[in-house]
Amino acid sequence: MTIVKETAVPTSSVLHGTLADADFFDAYVAPLPDDSLSPMEVFLHASRHTPQWVTRLMSLRNRLVSLVGLKDVGRMQDDVDRPADSYRVGDRLGIFSVFGRTEQEVVLGIDDRHLDVRVSILKECRDGRDSYVVISTVVHVKNCLGHIYMLPVGRIHPLVVKAMMRRVPVPFPGPL
Secondary structure, eight states: OOOOEEOOOOTTSGGGGGOTTOSEEEEEEEEOSOTTOOHHHHHHHHHHTOOHHHHHHHHHHHHHHHTTTOOOOOOTTTTOOSOGGGOOTTOEETTEEEEEEOSSEEEEEEEOSSEEEEEEEEEEEETTTEEEEEEEEEEEEOSHHHHHHHHHHHHHHHHHHHHHHTTSOOOOOSOO
8 A cells, every 4th residue: 555644845846835824735745656657647547546435525515515605626537537748727637727737746726715725746756766746735715714614624635635645556665
């Protein structure tokens, strides 16, 4: 099983510069199964193999938030059927839109009236030998509804991210 560990938002991530005024942020690291995989390929693989409990939880989330006028973001598996290199800034990808993309990092996000979310999938080398993927999330809350929304989501989010990262089959190469 893939070992996923909590880490700091990498300084090499574009999200690092947004931490000062963030209301929530976290980051998790896991070994990368194949150095040739792009960050987009890692995300697509994880999305295509979303655990069933995450899919049910997102469905529940979408039903509940619609009662207070928030956006139904869809499912992690939505819009993930194209080749990785075909996605461009502005495209939909699962529950997110693509906000930025380089060889080393993909930035996805959701903007809603209650909060803005950014997720980075960053490929990096540690100790000069092993490749890793770091998933970082940064949230900027816009209003009281956003703060209320983040109370349960902030606790559930780490479980979802770790479960998704474990969907990328990787041998664990050594200590993180």
